[in-house]
Structures are given as structure tokens and as C-alpha cells.
Amino acid sequence: MLTETAQTTDRIDHLPTELDSAQSKLVYLTLEATGGATVTDLSDGLNMRKLSILSVLSSLSSAGLIERTGSAYAPAN
Numbered sequence: 603m604l605t606e607t608a609q610t611t612d613r614i615d616h617l618p619t620e621l622d623s624a625q626s627k628l629v630y631l632t633l634e635a636t637g638g639a640t641v642t643d644l645s646d647g648l649n650m651r652k653l654s655i656l657s658v659l660s661s662l663s664s665a666g667l668i669e670r671t672g673s674a675y676a677p678a679n
Contacts (some may be wrong), residue, residue: 618666629658638676
């Protein structure tokens with residue numbers, strides 16, 4: 603259990619500094635954990651409105667942190 607907590611903490615410490623809101627951090631971490639997701643997947647999984655998800659995705663994309671691949675979004679390489 604301690605190892606899992608340490609890994610989670612390390613991952614959070616390495617969040618991009620451009621992530622300034624709780625929603626952007628949540629969406630970004632979800633995309634990292636899943637390897638990518640559609641707007642519907644994110645909306646359903648995070649219990650957020652699609653309009654909010656789209657706004658966050660736009661910001662993350664503008665910052666170069668995520669990429670759109672077809673109908674899904676994934677962390678930028």
C-alpha cells in the first residue's frame with residue numbers, strides 16, 4: 603500500500619504547471635491513466651457535463667498537453 607501511495611504522489615508532483623484548475627488536472631490525469639478517451643467517456647467517467655469537458659480539452663490542447671486522434675483525446679507525446 604505504501605508503494606502505491608508513493609507512486610501516486612510522484613505522479614501528481616510531475617503534473618504540468620499549465621494545469622491550473624482542478625477540472626483540468628482531473629481530465630489530464632484521466633487521459634494519462636487511460637491512454638485516451640472520447641468526450642462521452644470523460645463525461646460519463648468523471649460525471650462532468652460535456653460542455654465543461656470540451657472547454658478543458660480546448661485549454662489542454664492549446665497548451666500542447668493533449669492531442670486529438672479521431673474522436674478521442676490522448677496525452678501529447
